[in-house]
Amino acid sequence: MMLNDRLREDFRLPENNDKNIQRFERDVAMVKKWLPRLPKHMRYIPTYLEAEGRLKGKQPNLLTRSSTRAMLGVPRLVT
Numbered sequence: 001m002m003l004n005d006r007l008r009e010d011f012r013l014p015e016n017n018d019k020n021i022q023r024f025e026r027d028v029a030m031v032k033k034w035l036p037r038l039p040k041h042m043r044y045i046p047t048y049l050e051a052e053g054r055l056k057g058k059q060p061n062l063l064t065r066s067s068t069r070a071m072l073g074v075p076r077l078v079t
Contacts, residue, residue: 050077
């Protein structure tokens with residue numbers, strides 16, 4: 001589904017022609033195919049991973065802490 005013309009123009013996006021619609025549909029299909037195959041840390045934002053770990057009683061690992069610091073400027077959501 002593409003944006004309506006008014007929103008598309010407001011955001012200065014390409015026109016809704018057949019070529020762009022096919023490209024969009026191809027890209028969506030590719031994301032649906034490959035996203036589930038990516039490692040968990042590439043599929044979810046670090047804040048989700050930290051919260052999920054805390055619910056299981058675990059501390060965030062180095063990768064999650066590093067990602068959270070890069071995104072939010074702090075290594076953990078909760079200290």
